[in-house]
Amino acid sequence: MAAFTMHTSAATSPYSPAGTAILLRSRSRSYSYPTAATTTIRVSCSKTTVVIGVAADSGCGKSTFTRRLTSVLGGGAEPPRGGNPNSNTLVSDTATVICLDDYHSLDRAGRKAKGVTALDPRAIDFDLMYQQVRAIKDGRAVEKPVYNHVTGRIDPPELITPPEILVIKGLHPMYDERVRDLLDLSIYLDISNEVKFAWKVQRDMAERGHSLESIRASIEARKPDFDAYIEPQKQYADAVIEVLPTQLIPGPGDDEGKVLRVKLIMKEGVEHFAPVYLFDEGSTVNWIPCGRKLSCSYPGIRFAYGFGTYFGHEVSVVEMDGQFDKLDELIYVETHLSNLSTKFYGEVAQQMLTHADLPGSNNGTGLFQTIVGLKIRDLYEQIVARR
Numbered sequence: 001m002a003a004f005t006m007h008t009s010a011a012t013s014p015y016s017p018a019g020t021a022i023l024l025r026s027r028s029r030s031y032s033y034p035t036a037a038t039t040t041i042r043v044s045c046s047k048t049t050v051v052i053g054v055a056a057d058s059g060c061g062k063s064t065f066t067r068r069l070t071s072v073l074g075g076g077a078e079p080p081r082g083g084n085p086n087s088n089t090l091v092s093d094t095a096t097v098i099c100l101d102d103y104h105s106l107d108r109a110g111r112k113a114k115g116v117t118a119l120d121p122r123a124i125d126f127d128l129m130y131q132q133v134r135a136i137k138d139g140r141a142v143e144k145p146v147y148n149h150v151t152g153r154i155d156p157p158e159l160i161t162p163p164e165i166l167v168i169k170g171l172h173p174m175y176d177e178r179v180r181d182l183l184d185l186s187i188y189l190d191i192s193n194e195v196k197f198a199w200k201v202q203r204d205m206a207e208r209g210h211s212l213e214s215i216r217a218s219i220e221a222r223k224p225d226f227d228a229y230i231e232p233q234k235q236y237a238d239a240v241i242e243v244l245p246t247q248l249i250p251g252p253g254d255d256e257g258k259v260l261r262v263k264l265i266m267k268e269g270v271e272h273f274a275p276v277y278l279f280d281e282g283s284t285v286n287w288i289p290c291g292r293k294l295s296c297s298y299p300g301i302r303f304a305y306g307f308g309t310y311f312g313h314e315v316s317v318v319e320m321d322g323q324f325d326k327l328d329e330l331i332y333v334e335t336h337l338s339n340l341s342t343k344f345y346g347e348v349a350q351q352m353l354t355h356a357d358l359p360g361s362n363n364g365t366g367l368f369q370t371i372v373g374l375k376i377r378d379l380y381e382q383i384v385a386r387r
């Protein structure tokens with residue numbers, strides 16, 4: 001159920017530190033962390049690991065998003081050299097992406113024996129997840145376990161050294177309060193049931209030979225735990241990319257789930273994260289860009305911009321329904337969006353063209369993932385500059 005309403009209420013920043021400073025020293029920096037009595041945070045360091053959380057159900061675009069993100073950050077992302085061929089980690093010059101599946105405390109057989117799904121917190125070692133993310137943020141390397149998706153077992157650990165940006169992607173990056181508090185920005189990819197089903201069919205039926213019935217059964221089997229443990233995390237997200245069926249096709253709509261209505265919901269008041277807007281900040285806008293400058297075939301394209309509340313937080317929302325015919329014309333749309341955190345004119349369009357082969361490159365999923373990637377780069381640069 002969508003939690004976005006057009007009322008207003010007080011914004012709450014997830015970052016409201018309070019406490020007395022305790023000085024900790026790590027390899028290349030010194031920090032002072034808050035405890036219970038003052039609001040002082042003193043930080044001086046030569047190296048900073050910014051931590052980003054990306055949450056979504058399985059098969060909902062986390063890997064696609066992190067590929068776009070590492071590209072925006074620069075340099076190719078690859079599994080650790082010479083390591084486990086089934087590693088779930090990606091390392092680039094700037095960022096390391098770890099997959100939280102690696103913190104499964106129960107392997108596939110263990111989950112089966114106990115009758116719990118991979119979404120159930122009992123299958124996850126949150127203590128270790130917290131300790132290791134905390135350590136990396138503090139500039140210390142860790143030996144992280146590896147969950148092997150080929151064998152379904154937990155492999156020997158791999159070394160993770162502190163990068164400039166650590167992305168933790170998976171089912172539960174915002175589930176545990178201790179881990180959540182380590183995040184400098186949190187993203188939730190909110191894929192509606194209809195679209196999730198269409199994507200699963202596309203991947204698991206076309207590419208993996210599963211039957212329609214087995215795909216339906218697997219989604220149904222995970223749904224209670226998804227509703228209980230995964231979806232509630234979206235209330236903590238600083239940005240949500242919500243993917244819904246189109247409203248541009250009347251009647252039964254688009255039953256292949258190819259034409260999508262995508263919303264970028266951005267919390268107000270988040271440090272270093274200024275929401276993107278269309279035309280005029282704070283107004284309500286409906287825009288059909290099709291015409292001389294943007295080619296649109298049926299069913300066209302519609303943008304909207306407005307604000308409201310999401311789980312009690314003030315938010316701005318940019319929405320795109322439909323798909324682009326010609327990606328090189330996207331620059332026309334880009335010029336009407338502000339606060340994009342681009343470094344040069346046309347950077348969004350350039351990123352979208354570079355990754356035209358990734359799923360969602362012709363619609364709002366690719367557009368908003370790219371924009372969130374640029375915002376993360378900007379957030380990182382602001383944090384480093386401040387420190």
Ligand SMILES: Nc1ncnc2c1ncn2[C@@H]1O[C@H](COP(=O)(O)OP(=O)(O)OP(=O)(O)O)[C@@H](O)[C@H]1O
Pocket residue numbers: 056057058059060061062063064065199200202203359360361365366
């Ligand atoms: N924006 C999109 N548009 C269309 N299909 C998409 C989109 N994003 C993802 N998909 C489909 O979902 C599949 C899974 O995407 P991706 O690997 O990025 O998800 P994931 O959350 O990392 O999955 P997993 O957790 O299973 O590794 C893709 O192969 C594609 O079929």
Ligand SMILES: O=C(CO)[C@H](O)[C@H](O)COP(=O)(O)O
Pocket residue numbers: 057058059101108118119148149150152171
């Ligand atoms: O939801 C998942 C995470 O994306 C996987 O189902 C979970 O990690 C278990 O993996 P596998 O099915 O390979 O044992």
